[in-house]
Amino acid sequence: MREHRLNASNASSSRLARRVGLRAVRFLNLGAAVLVSAALLYVSFFGAGPLPALGPAFNPETGAWTMGADAASYGTQTLHLDGLQKPAKVVLEANGTAHISATTDHDLFLAIGYVHAKFRLFQMDLLRRQGEGRLSEVLGRGSNDDVLNSDRFELQLGLLRTAQKEWEQLPKDNPSRIAILAYAQGVNDRIEDAKRTHQLPAMFTLLGYEPKPWTPIDSLIVKGDMTQTLNFTDTPLVMALLDKSLGPDLTAEWFPVLPPNPQSPYDPGPYAPRTDVGKIAPMRAVSDGEASAVASLYDRLHSLPRGLIATGGASNNWAVAGSKSVSGGALMAGDPHLHLTLPAIWFQVTLDSPGYHVAGVTIPGAPAVVIGHNRHISWSLTDAQNQQTFFYEEKEDKAHPNQYSWNGSWKQYTTVSYDIPVLGSSPDHLTVKLSVHGPVISERGLTTSVWWAGNVPSQDFQVLLGIDQAGNFQEFRDALRDWYSPTHNFVYADDQGNVGLISAGYYPQVAPGCEPWLPMPGTGEDDVIGTIPYEQIPQVYNPPNGIVWSANQRQVAADYPYYIGTALNFFDPGYRANEILRFLNDKLQKGGKLTAADMMALQTDTRDYLAGNMVPFLIRALAGQTLTGNDKAAYDALSSWNYRMDKDSTPASIWWVFWQSYLSATFDPWWSTHKVKVDRSDGGNSNPLNDMLGQDLEAWTSRDPTNPAFTLVGSAQNADDVMRAAFHTAVVSLASRLGSDPKKWTWGRIHTREVENLAQISGLTYGPLPDSGDRFTPLAAPDFPSAHGPSWRMVVDWGAQTFSGIYPGGQSENPASPWYSNGVTTWWNGKYAPMLDFDHAASSPGAAVWRLQA
Amino acid sequence: MSARRRFALVLVGGILLSLSGMFLGLWWVTFATGVAIGLALPRTWTAPVAGAISGLAAWSEPLIEANAQYGLGPTSLSIAAIMGANGAALIPIALTVIVGVLLGLAGSWLGAAIRGVALNSPRSGAVEKLGDQRLEVKDPVLTQR
Incomplete structure (x- = not known):
C-alpha cells in the first residue's frame, strides 16, 4: 500500500514533469518563432546593413521589379492629367526622344513636367535634395559624414535662400512663373500616378521613401545646382596658399592675370576704354593666421563630394556664317562638356505650342530648352569661367560679439537656422551667419564669408524662355541681358546666315587697388561694386572672318580694360579654342567652304594642340x-x-x-x-x-x-x-x-572613358572602355578613366535645314528600360541622330503617342 | 471536413490573400497569411508546408506573369547590378522567392506555435483533458494499476 502510494506519487510527479516539459517546449517553440519572425520582419521592414527593406524592395508587384513594368509602359496610350486645360499630345520616337504638342503654353509646360517626371523622377529628386540640403534625410550621414557635410555646406552657401527670394520676386503674371507652376503641376500629376499604380522608380523603393510634391522652388534649385557646379570656385583660397608658400613674387609670376601664351580670344576688340584696371603684381603677402584659416577652409571645400566646387570647365561651341558654308546657311556646333552620367543631365525634347516651337535639351526639373534651336535661331553654350566667387575676411572684435566691422561701423550678423533631417539619427541643427557679403562659410581662425554671383537672385527661366522664343540676334541678346550666373558663352546662328557669340552674365568688379584673386578684407573697401556694363561684356556679331568660337578660353585680348579673373581662375589654357580656330581656318583656306560634316568631324577631333x-x-x-x-x-x-x-x-x-x-x-x-x-x-x-x-x-x-x-x-x-x-x-x-x-x-x-551611373552603381555604369582624346583635344576626355566630356553634341546647318544631336545616355533613368543608355554607342562612335520636328517624329517608325486629357 | 480538404482550402485561401496583399503593396500580408495558416491547420507539420507554399506561389506568380509579358531579363540584371552582383540575373529572382517563402514559413510557424501554446493552456479544459488521456495510456505505472 505504502509502495503503491509511493509509486502513485512518483507517477504523478513524472506526469507533472512531462506536462511541464512539454509546455516548456511549446513555449520555447513559440519564443523561437517569435524571435525568428521578429528578425525576419525587421529586415523586411527596415533592412539591415547594406540590405534594403526586403519586403517592399522585392515585392514583385510593387518593388524593384516594377522597373520592368515601367519599361513596358511607354507605348501608345491615353493619360489623364489634373490641371490640363485642353488635350495635348506626346510623341515618343523609337529612341525615346519626346515631342510635346499642346494648344496652350500652360499645357505645354504641364506636359513637360509630366514627361520629365515619368522618365527622370529620382534624378530630379536627388537634384533638388542636393541643392536644398536634404540628402541626409534619405541617405543618412554617409561615411565620414560626407552626405551631412554636403547638406550643411549647401545650406550655408544658400541655394535654397536664393531660390526662395527668386520665387518671391517673380511677378504673378510673369510667363516664367506660369511655366514653373504648370511644370510643377505636371510633375505632381506623375508622382500621384506613380504612387497610385505602384510605379515609383525603383530607387525610391530601395531607399525606402516616397518623393514629396514638386514645388516651384525645386525647379529654381535645380538651376542653382548647375550654377554652383559650373562656377562656385575656391581659387582665391588656392592663390592665398600659393602666396604663403611660394611667396608673392613667384605666385604672381607663375599665376598671372593674363595667360602667358598666345590664345585666340573670340572678341579681340577694340574695346571701350577704361583706366581703373586692377593689376595682380605686386601681390601682397598672406599672413600666417590668414594662411591657416584659408588652409582650413580649403581642406573643408575639398572634402566635399565632387561637383559642389567648380574645378574646371570644358565645352566647345562655334558657328560659321552663311557666306562661309557650302549650304549657304549658317552652321553651328555645340558640345557642352560635363560629368557624363546615366541618366544624363540632359533630356531631349521638341516643344510646340502657340508661344513656343523649340527643340533641344532640357534639364530634368527645369521647364525650358537650354541648348537647341527654334524656327529661326539656334544656340549653344560654354562656360565663360570668369571670377564670380570672392572671399571676404570679416573683421571681428570680442567687444562686439556676433558683429563685424563694415564701412566704419559694427554690424550684426543675420542668422538663419535649419534642422537637417538625418536618416537614422536626430536632426542636425545648423545656424548660418550672413554678412553683407554673403554666408559665413568658415569661422576657423578667421571668419570668412563668400560673395558668389550665384546667390544674386535672377530670373533665369525668364531668360531661357526668352531665348526659346527669340527670332533674331537682337531678341536673343536682349533676352540674355538678365542672365547673371553662371556666365556662359552663348553661340548664335540663324536662318539668315548670321552668327554671333556673347558671354552673358555678371562680371563682378571691385574698386581699383583691391586684390580679388586673394581673400579680401570684409571692411567695405573691397566690396563688389558692380559689374561690367552689358554693352561692354565680351561679344561679337558677324565678324569679318565669318566664324565665332569658344572653348572656355579667355574671351578677350590683353587690352580688355576690365578684370575678369586670373589665368588660374579658371580659364582654359586655350588649346581647344586654338585647335578649333586652326581647323576652321585651315578648311576655309583649303576648300573655301565648310559643311555640317566638317562640324561633326571637329567635334570628335583628337588633335592635341599643346x-x-x-x-x-x-x-x-x-x-x-x-x-x-x-x-x-x-x-x-x-x-x-x-x-x-x-x-x-x-x-x-x-x-x-x-x-x-x-x-x-x-x-x-x-x-x-x-x-x-x-x-x-x-x-x-x-x-x-x-x-x-x-x-x-x-x-x-x-x-x-x-x-x-x-x-x-x-x-x-x-x-x-x-x-x-x-x-x-x-x-x-x-x-x-x-x-x-x-x-x-x-x-x-x-x-x-566611362559614363557613370548617377547613384555610383558600378554595374549600371557604361564602361570604362578605351577611348581617344584627352583634356586638351576638342574631343575632350580628361582624367583616367574619363567621366567628363561632351554631354550633348549638336550640329545645325540652316542652309540644308538639318539639325542633329546626340548625348551619351538615354531618356530614361530606369536601367531596365531600352532607353537607359541607348544613345551611348551612337555618341561613342561620333554619330548623330536627326532632331525631328513633331510631325516627322509622329510618322517615324516605332513612334508611340500619348494622348493627354484632363 | 477532411484534413486534406481543409489543408487545400487553407492553402488556396492563403495564396489568394497573400497575392492580394502584395498587389496593394502590402507584402507583409504574406506573413500574416502564414500566421493564419498556422492557426487554422491542426497538425504541426502541415502549417509550415502550407505557409511556405503560399509564400512561394504568391511571390513567384507575378514574376512568371511579368516574364511572360515583357521578359524579366533586363529587370533582373538591373537589380543584380544594384545589389553588386553584376550579371547574376538569377540572384534577384532567387532572393525574391526566398523572401516570399521565408515570410510564409515564419508566419505559419508562429501561427502554429501560438496554436500549440493556446490549445495546451491549463485554462483550456478540453485540450488539457486530451493531454491527460494520452499520458494515462502511455504511463506504465498507471497501466499496472
Whole structure:
C-alpha cells in the first residue's frame, strides 16, 4: 500500500514533469518563432546593413521589379492629367526622344513636367535634395559624414535662400512663373500616378521613401545646382596658399592675370576704354593666421563630394556664317562638356505650342530648352569661367560679439537656422551667419564669408524662355541681358546666315587697388561694386572672318580694360579654342567652304594642340643624343606623330606620360622645398593648377628655356635638360606599366572613358572602355578613366535645314528600360541622330503617342 | 471536413490573400497569411508546408506573369547590378522567392506555435483533458494499476 502510494506519487510527479516539459517546449517553440519572425520582419521592414527593406524592395508587384513594368509602359496610350486645360499630345520616337504638342503654353509646360517626371523622377529628386540640403534625410550621414557635410555646406552657401527670394520676386503674371507652376503641376500629376499604380522608380523603393510634391522652388534649385557646379570656385583660397608658400613674387609670376601664351580670344576688340584696371603684381603677402584659416577652409571645400566646387570647365561651341558654308546657311556646333552620367543631365525634347516651337535639351526639373534651336535661331553654350566667387575676411572684435566691422561701423550678423533631417539619427541643427557679403562659410581662425554671383537672385527661366522664343540676334541678346550666373558663352546662328557669340552674365568688379584673386578684407573697401556694363561684356556679331568660337578660353585680348579673373581662375589654357580656330581656318583656306560634316568631324577631333607645340621642342632636345632601346623607339614614334590622341596611338601615350613627367620634374621640387599645401594631384588632370603650370612650362620651353624654375631639378640648367630626363622617366614608366614592347603602348590602354551611373552603381555604369582624346583635344576626355566630356553634341546647318544631336545616355533613368543608355554607342562612335520636328517624329517608325486629357 | 480538404482550402485561401496583399503593396500580408495558416491547420507539420507554399506561389506568380509579358531579363540584371552582383540575373529572382517563402514559413510557424501554446493552456479544459488521456495510456505505472 505504502509502495503503491509511493509509486502513485512518483507517477504523478513524472506526469507533472512531462506536462511541464512539454509546455516548456511549446513555449520555447513559440519564443523561437517569435524571435525568428521578429528578425525576419525587421529586415523586411527596415533592412539591415547594406540590405534594403526586403519586403517592399522585392515585392514583385510593387518593388524593384516594377522597373520592368515601367519599361513596358511607354507605348501608345491615353493619360489623364489634373490641371490640363485642353488635350495635348506626346510623341515618343523609337529612341525615346519626346515631342510635346499642346494648344496652350500652360499645357505645354504641364506636359513637360509630366514627361520629365515619368522618365527622370529620382534624378530630379536627388537634384533638388542636393541643392536644398536634404540628402541626409534619405541617405543618412554617409561615411565620414560626407552626405551631412554636403547638406550643411549647401545650406550655408544658400541655394535654397536664393531660390526662395527668386520665387518671391517673380511677378504673378510673369510667363516664367506660369511655366514653373504648370511644370510643377505636371510633375505632381506623375508622382500621384506613380504612387497610385505602384510605379515609383525603383530607387525610391530601395531607399525606402516616397518623393514629396514638386514645388516651384525645386525647379529654381535645380538651376542653382548647375550654377554652383559650373562656377562656385575656391581659387582665391588656392592663390592665398600659393602666396604663403611660394611667396608673392613667384605666385604672381607663375599665376598671372593674363595667360602667358598666345590664345585666340573670340572678341579681340577694340574695346571701350577704361583706366581703373586692377593689376595682380605686386601681390601682397598672406599672413600666417590668414594662411591657416584659408588652409582650413580649403581642406573643408575639398572634402566635399565632387561637383559642389567648380574645378574646371570644358565645352566647345562655334558657328560659321552663311557666306562661309557650302549650304549657304549658317552652321553651328555645340558640345557642352560635363560629368557624363546615366541618366544624363540632359533630356531631349521638341516643344510646340502657340508661344513656343523649340527643340533641344532640357534639364530634368527645369521647364525650358537650354541648348537647341527654334524656327529661326539656334544656340549653344560654354562656360565663360570668369571670377564670380570672392572671399571676404570679416573683421571681428570680442567687444562686439556676433558683429563685424563694415564701412566704419559694427554690424550684426543675420542668422538663419535649419534642422537637417538625418536618416537614422536626430536632426542636425545648423545656424548660418550672413554678412553683407554673403554666408559665413568658415569661422576657423578667421571668419570668412563668400560673395558668389550665384546667390544674386535672377530670373533665369525668364531668360531661357526668352531665348526659346527669340527670332533674331537682337531678341536673343536682349533676352540674355538678365542672365547673371553662371556666365556662359552663348553661340548664335540663324536662318539668315548670321552668327554671333556673347558671354552673358555678371562680371563682378571691385574698386581699383583691391586684390580679388586673394581673400579680401570684409571692411567695405573691397566690396563688389558692380559689374561690367552689358554693352561692354565680351561679344561679337558677324565678324569679318565669318566664324565665332569658344572653348572656355579667355574671351578677350590683353587690352580688355576690365578684370575678369586670373589665368588660374579658371580659364582654359586655350588649346581647344586654338585647335578649333586652326581647323576652321585651315578648311576655309583649303576648300573655301565648310559643311555640317566638317562640324561633326571637329567635334570628335583628337588633335592635341599643346602636343603640336611642345613635341617639336622635345624632338629637338633629344636630337643628337645617343638613344637606345625603348628610348630610341619612343623617339622614333614621336618624330613621325600627327599629334592625334587616338586610342590605338603609341606616341599619344608617350607624349602624355612625358608631359606629366615634365610637369612633375619641374614643379615637384618646388612643391617639396616650399611645402606648398595645394595638392597638384588633387582633382587629377582636371586640376586647374596643373593647367596653369602647364602654360608656364609651355612658355618657358619655347621662349625662356633657362627660366630659374628649372634650376631646382637636380643638375638641370635648362628646359632641354629637364625634358630629356622626363622623357627617359616616361619611357621607363611606360615599360613598367605596359610591357617592354613600345608598339603595345597604345593610348587606349592608359586612357579609358566611362559614363557613370548617377547613384555610383558600378554595374549600371557604361564602361570604362578605351577611348581617344584627352583634356586638351576638342574631343575632350580628361582624367583616367574619363567621366567628363561632351554631354550633348549638336550640329545645325540652316542652309540644308538639318539639325542633329546626340548625348551619351538615354531618356530614361530606369536601367531596365531600352532607353537607359541607348544613345551611348551612337555618341561613342561620333554619330548623330536627326532632331525631328513633331510631325516627322509622329510618322517615324516605332513612334508611340500619348494622348493627354484632363 | 477532411484534413486534406481543409489543408487545400487553407492553402488556396492563403495564396489568394497573400497575392492580394502584395498587389496593394502590402507584402507583409504574406506573413500574416502564414500566421493564419498556422492557426487554422491542426497538425504541426502541415502549417509550415502550407505557409511556405503560399509564400512561394504568391511571390513567384507575378514574376512568371511579368516574364511572360515583357521578359524579366533586363529587370533582373538591373537589380543584380544594384545589389553588386553584376550579371547574376538569377540572384534577384532567387532572393525574391526566398523572401516570399521565408515570410510564409515564419508566419505559419508562429501561427502554429501560438496554436500549440493556446490549445495546451491549463485554462483550456478540453485540450488539457486530451493531454491527460494520452499520458494515462502511455504511463506504465498507471497501466499496472
